[in-house]
Amino acid sequence: MSGVDETTAQHLQELRRGTVVLACLVTLERPGYGYALLESLADAGFAVDANTLYPLLRRLERQGLLESEWNTDDARPRKFYRTSPTGRELAALLRRDWDALHTAITDLIEGESS
Amino acid sequence: MTSLTDRYVAATVRSLPETQRADVERELRGSIEDHVDARREAGMTAETAERDVLTELGDPAGLAARYSERPLYLIGPTNFLFYRRSLIALLAIIVPISAVGSALVQAFMGEAVGAVIASAVVTALSAAMHIGFWVTLVFAVLDWTGASKSGPLVRWSLDMLPEAPERRAHRGDTIASLVLLTLVLVFLAFQQFFPIAWNLDGPVREPVLDPALWSFWLPYLIATVIAEMVFTLVKHRAGGSTWPLAVVNVVIAFAAAVPVAVLALAGALYNPAFLAAFDWMQADGVGRVLAVGTAAVALGVASWDAIDGVVRAARAPRSARRRPLAR
CATH class of the missing domain: 1.10.287 (Helix Hairpins)
Incomplete structure (x- = not known):
């Protein structure tokens, strides 16, 4: 996002803030651990800071939206998170809201141009 | 694992609740190692990679606050x-x-x-x-x-909701101030030549204020009163108090009140001959009460005036502060 001025960057950040939770809930339909999730979110275009994502995972777990399990099969033990049934419901609701917002914005734009 | 990561992880989990500590420590340590490994694969030395990763994670106290969802401010x-x-x-x-x-x-x-x-x-x-x-x-x-x-x-x-800035009361304030200041001037002159108090023998024909003060302090006080009158008119034309006017107001108020208070406390304000006309004035401690009371009233009125000016300047709408009211 080079060449973006401070105001623009701030608005972009605000617009994207809530989407990280949805992205996590959707991505963790398949179990994953912190660093791997960070990578796949970055690949998908969600640039999340590590110091934001790791505490966020624990918060979502506390809220019952994620479940976790330690995997000690590998040399390095890792905490795997997976979206819980509650988390899945929330993700569905957030996606419906997302779609509704998209439709609303589209309507606004088309209403203006006509 | 080297001591930097150890120190970082320890600093992070230190303030977390006992029940979370071990779990967060284990996960955080693993994550840091993942990040370090990724950077080493990209060609960094182990030491640079570790420093880089920990610097990017930032202040461990901030990370801990995020883990425990504690606010990073004193009063939200x-x-x-x-x-x-x-x-x-x-x-x-x-x-x-x-x-x-x-x-x-x-x-x-x-x-x-x-x-x-x-x-x-x-x-x-x-x-x-x-x-x-x-x-x-x-x-x-x-x-x-x-x-x-x-x-x-x-x-x-x-x-x-606070009251709207009182523009209409403005004119009334100005007139009241001018009348009051005029009365003060009249009193200062009047008390020198005419009796303003009576005792059992009739009018007391002595000035209330020490006539010795006419050499400097009374003319000085009259000058401050006139300055205050001029100031009141300037303030009226400016359409209300502004910060510079509030400062001038403070200076004038205390320029008048401080000498009055000091003179009163030093026993040099009132005319001894005037006080001598009243028996009860001679009682123990009455002189002291009069001196302190006068000083307190003078400073109190000045403080009130000064604070009032500052408060009005603070409350004045921005537009009024920048330019006088359009007529």
């Missing part, structure tokens, strides 16, 4: 406005009262003017610091314990 937006209002109200009420109270006590005990002023200043400062500290502490604890999450302590309602 929920109660901040109520906090600010409480603080201002308490400071405005308690600081002047305690300063005046302590000054009065010192003055009645017969302390010198310097000691009285010093005691007032010290009391005002320590009262202000106590209020600031304790009020802030109470509100910080509210935020820290999460009590603020359930909403503000006092919900804002329409009843709290």
Whole structure:
């Protein structure tokens, strides 16, 4: 996002803030651990800071939206998170809201141009 | 694992609840190692990679706050406005009262003017610091314990709307001030030539104020009163108080009040011959009460005037502060 001025960057950040939770809930339909999730979110275009994502995972777990399990099969033990049934419901609701917002914005734009 | 990561992880989990500590430590350590490995594969040395990763994670206290969802501020937006209002109200009420109270006590005990002023200043400062500290502490604890999450302590309602800046009252203020100042001038001259008090033998034909003051202080006081009148007219033309005007107001108010207070406390304000006309004036301590009372009233009125000017300047709408009211 080079060449973006401070105001623009701030608005972009605000617009994207809530989407990280949805992205996590959707991505963790398949179990994953912190660093791997960070990578796949970055690949998908969600640039999340590590110091934001790791505490966020624990918060979502506390809220019952994620479940976790330690995997000690590998040399390095890792905490795997997976979206819980509650988390899945929330993700569905957030996606419906997302779609509704998209439709609303589209309507606004088309209403203006006509 | 080297000591940097150890120190970082320890610093992070230190403030977390006991139950989370081991789990967070294990996960955080693993994540840091993942990040370091990724950078080493990209060609970094182990040491640079570790420093890089930890620097990017940032202040461990901040990370810990995110883990425990503790606020990173002392007083959050929920109660901040109520906090600010409480603080201002308490400071405005308690600081002047305690300063005046302590000054009065010192003055009645017969302390010198310097000691009285010093005691007032010290009391005002320590009262202000106590209020600031304790009020802030109470509100910080509210935020820290999460009590603020359930909403503000006092919900804002329409009843709290302040009055609009009184433009219409403005003209009345100016006229009242000018009338009052004129009366002061009239009194200063009148008391020299005509009796203003009576005792059992009839009118007391002595000036109230010490005639020796005509050599300098009375003309000086008359000059300050005239300055105040000019100032009132300038303020009226400017359409209300502004910051520079508020400062001038403070200077004029105290330029008049401080000499009056000092003269009163030194026993040089009132005409001894005038006081001698009243038997009850000779009683023990009455002179002292008169001196201290006069000084307190003079300084009190000046302080009130000064604060009023500052408050009005602070409340004036921005447009009025920049340019005079358009007619």
